[in-house]
Amino acid sequence: MRLLSRSIHLAAAVLSVLACTRIPAQQNPDWTTPLTPFRIAPNLYYVGSRDLASYLITTPAGDILINSNLASSPPQIRHSVEQLGFHFSDIKILLISHAHFDHAAGSAAILQQTHARYMVMDADVSTIETGGRTDFAHFTTFPPTRVDRILHDGSTVQLGGITLTAHKTAGHTPGCTTWTMQVIEDGKPLNVVIVGSVTALSEYRLVATPGHPASYPGIAQDFAHTFDVLNALPCDIFLSSHGSYFDLLSKLARMKAEGSSVWIDSAGYKRAIAQSRVDFEADLARQQTAAAHLHS
Ligand SMILES: [Zn+2]
Numbered sequence: 001m002r003l004l005s006r007s008i009h010l011a012a013a014v015l016s017v018l019a020c021t022r023i024p025a026q027q028n029p030d031w032t033t034p035l036t037p038f039r040i041a042p043n044l045y046y047v048g049s050r051d052l053a054s055y056l057i058t059t060p061a062g063d064i065l066i067n068s069n070l071a072s073s074p075p076q077i078r079h080s081v082e083q084l085g086f087h088f089s090d091i092k093i094l095l096i097s098h099a100h101f102d103h104a105a106g107s108a109a110i111l112q113q114t115h116a117r118y119m120v121m122d123a124d125v126s127t128i129e130t131g132g133r134t135d136f137a138h139f140t141t142f143p144p145t146r147v148d149r150i151l152h153d154g155s156t157v158q159l160g161g162i163t164l165t166a167h168k169t170a171g172h173t174p175g176c177t178t179w180t181m182q183v184i185e186d187g188k189p190l191n192v193v194i195v196g197s198v199t200a201l202s203e204y205r206l207v208a209t210p211g212h213p214a215s216y217p218g219i220a221q222d223f224a225h226t227f228d229v230l231n232a233l234p235c236d237i238f239l240s241s242h243g244s245y246f247d248l249l250s251k252l253a254r255m256k257a258e259g260s261s262v263w264i265d266s267a268g269y270k271r272a273i274a275q276s277r278v279d280f281e282a283d284l285a286r287q288q289t290a291a292a293h294l295h296s
Pocket residue numbers: 098100172197
């Protein structure tokens with residue numbers, strides 16, 4: 001009887017997963033390929049996969065994890081944390097870069113295992129708490145997860161002497177968050193910037209046309225403001241939610257010979273932001289031209 005009810009539960013779980021999950025047609029294999037975890041700077045470690053970045057910040061009062069990644073990622077992240085000699089249960093606070101399934105779907109499992117507090121930027125809270133069902137792009141859904149603290153632009157997260165600042169860098173999602181903190185390396189303070197994302201995906205509507213509203217009201221203005229915010233942030237250590245955005249793999253290959261100074265890349269940060277702005281402005285111009293043709 002117990003076996004039967006268990007298999008009924010299992011079947012229901014499988015069905016609900018099948019019903020709610022739109023698996024992306026081509027998922028980058030680097031999203032699920034493990035990477036040996038490593039130290040980026042004092043108290044700051046990389047515990048993600050070859051492309052989906054996850055960061056562990058350790059403090060004497062417990063640890064902070066940024067990004068839970070895919071629903072399948074928590075065992076990989078946990079293994080990485082333990083390989084570094086830390087305890088998964090020491091994670092007291094869970095943060096994300098933005099409310100998409102490739103950065104936040106693992107949150108439910110991680111919260112269950114760690115009892116951490118989940119802190120999310122205001123405009124992404126509904127997407128997180130509905131498991132992606134209110135996301136304007138209707139991406140792959142994930143387990144709905146309760147948020148313990150709602151963050152706002154400029155909110156700080158403090159634990160054991162470490163302060164992280166949440167910068168709302170909206171556009172990619174309405175509550176997309178860029179995290180900053182300072183680390184002291186060899187007595188020198190270094191500014192860390194973890195870019196949330198600045199990509200306008202191909203299906204995003206930056207311009208409203210009759211009968212076709214923008215992806216969300218103000219999306220184009222949000223992106224433009226985000227580039228201004230990012231340009232103004234002092235950056236020594238350049239990181240992001242995807243490794244490819246800050247050349248993770250090539251920098252990691254150089255780290256063996258050059259040490260952790262490979263992560264100091266303020267020129268690379270400026271270049272990446274400038275290139276993303278050019279890409280965004282080209283997309284915007286293309287959509288504005290198409291909208292103008294509709295009117296003529
Ligand atoms: Zn995303």
